[in-house]
Amino acid sequence: MKKGNVFAIAMFAGLFTFSSCAMKKDLVNCQKENKELTGNYQTAKEDLAASKARVAALEEQLNASKELLKQQKADYAALQASLDKSLTNAGDNNINISKLVDQINESNQYIRHLVEVKSKSDSLNMVLTNNLTRSLSKEESKEVDVQVLKGVVYISLADNMLYKSGSYEINERASETLSKIAKIITDYKDYEVLIEGNTDNVPVNAKAASMKNIRNNWDLSCLRASSVVQALQNQYGVDPKRLTAGGRGEYNPVTANSTEVGKQRNRRTQIIITPKLDQFMDLIDKAPENE
Template identity: 30%
Template sequence: MKIKYYLLAGIFCCTLHSCVVLSPKKYKNLLAERDSLSTRTTSLEAQVSALQADTTHLHRQLADLQNSYNTLNTNYNKLNDNYSNTSSKVSELSSDLQKREARLKEVEDALKKRDAASAALRDKLQKALLGFQNSGLTVDIRDGKVYVSLADKLLFPSGSIVIDQHGKDALVQLAAVLNKEPDINIAVEGHTDIKKVNNLGQIKDNWDLSVLRATSVTRFLTESQGVDPHRLTATGKSQYQPVDPGTTPDALAKNRRIEIVLTPKLDEIYNLIKQ
């Protein structure tokens, strides 16, 4: 038994000799290092999880930003196309506006020339017909046209369509001016008052009287004074364009008249407007 005991003790001693014997201090240090490593490992794992979550979130944000960028880029391209189209239209409109303004200026210049010609013609007629202005003759401008108004008493006996000598003298002076102004169109208008025509033979009513008086003046100007008939028109207005709506003798006298309307030819203006 003793031999066995000694043998076991020897083996145990040998075993103890073959192992590293740790001191309590080192053992505690090793435990502390193990705990520290475990804590750091847990912290690192938490950081890795957080980084993975952040990475996923950033990927989502990046995808959203990419989609927003694509949308903005598409909208930008559309706006750029719209801008190009709008810019082109603005250029076209600007060019068209400049052309219209240039044409408008040409028309305005032509109208100014017409008005100047009308004013000059009025002055010539007033000077030529000065001796008749106390006999019911007036010359004025309305809407760019020159109106020579002759009272019926200056031209015709009462109820007649035959021009008397005093009226012929006035028309001779008028024709002398018109023959020097070949670019003037001439309209001869007959006007009456509201009184009905009675017992005048071929003249049935105020329409007949106004028309026949206008044609009498037209014939005298063309056949006797050589005014180009292509420049003239003759119309009857009857009682329907009075200068005075009253019914007094003076108002009725004003309405019985021949108006010779002189218009500078507007071919230049018409051509400009058609362009």
């Protein structure tokens, strides 16, 4: 073979090898870029889900405020109708108009006070919810659901993040999440806290052997709620006078127990934060009497 031919073949082989290396490098870069884009997409998707949850909570509060305003308008209209009727019949019934006006003014003042209290409560609930939501990591947000319904804050936690498998004992994984919730509870001292345990409809005797001394799902739900209450008190210093433990067994499901996903959703513990009832009872006692 001539030297010229050998040289040409060597040159061709070198170019082919160089081209293959370049293509492989481009492929690696594309794979790396695709992985980064996939990660960014997942993060954006999670952020969107969290935003939608906050929007839903705000819409719920807005609807509750609209209902309250509607009721207040109806109350005012009733009072105004009463005044109009009294003015019409003043001559016949010898009604003391001045006294009636004072009663109406007193009622209006009471209604305004109720509105102020309700608005303050709604604002505190929103701040509480936002503070807790911001404190949770993205991983925690997947297992902790925070909602405001009719002026009450509901924090729902999945049982697999709270308890050891087949038990009512709290696991180490839940410590950080409970500490964040405890801080919120401690910061808002004018709220009562109800810990409510819920289960699926699977009988206890079909579950783990460690539950063999528990008679039924009532026992299990109550013991799990009690475990959370004692953790909040003993580990995080929440005033036990503000805490109540309760269980609802399998009788308060959020969805059907016909699938494993449904059962998992129903196995939950709710931390329910509400304004102290005695404050609202005081307001009711101060309501003006109708004559």
